[in-house]
Amino acid sequence: MTAGRGLLEGKSTLITGASAGIGSAAARVFCREGAAVTLVARRERQLAELTAELVAAGHRAQYVVADVTDPAAMAEAVSAAVETYGALDAAFNNAGVGAEPKPMHLLDENVYDSVMDTNVRGVWNCMRAQVKAMIGRGGAIVNNSSTGGLVATPVSSVYIASKHAVIGLTKAAAAEYAAHGIRVNAIAPGSTRSEMVDDWLGRQPAMEKVLLDSALLPRIADPHEIAEAAAWLCSDRASFVVGTTLTVDGGWTTR
Structure with missing residues (x-):
């Protein structure tokens, strides 16, 4: 890679769940690293404001209002990336929801x-559309799981089940498409400042100390720290990384 060039220079990328949190942080990080971004989420106002911010800063950005649970909508979002930027080189499937922390x-x-x-179905829908655009030319897909996809964290059981499933889908897709030059990986963030986590900790304020006491780096991550890991996995610098789940959790899962 030429000195001074960004990790994602010249790449067309797509980010779901881009209206806030890790997704909006990823939009800024990917653009900083030279990518053209197609931002996808359900909330148009937030998407429009973020896109306008990025374009005003000299980046290439567009948005598509879509729900990842709708396969046709995700196919249209991928088509928008291809039509505007000529291809789809990388995707970060970040959209997700939590559940009330009850037994x-x-x-x-x-x-x-x-x-x-x-x-789970959202990641499935996204990957199916993205793979179709990458077959024959290669690419990189990163799915956002969670430390809850690796161990039983103190959150809802259904959330843990869903994030375990994301890792399973990631491994299966990696095995199916590596021969086509498509690298599929996952990240497993720990507690990160986001609407979901802030809401969860607001319901259980004592839980923040429990989380901090269990990590080697005793703090809540900034969304940009998670986005940096996703950007690296989407880049050619991670060219020999496939089928892996990268923990970005301040050492929480090492305890």
């Missing part, structure tokens, strides 16, 4: 479907 026998039965539809 499973106290959760409403509809919670399972809503969480699994977004966190």
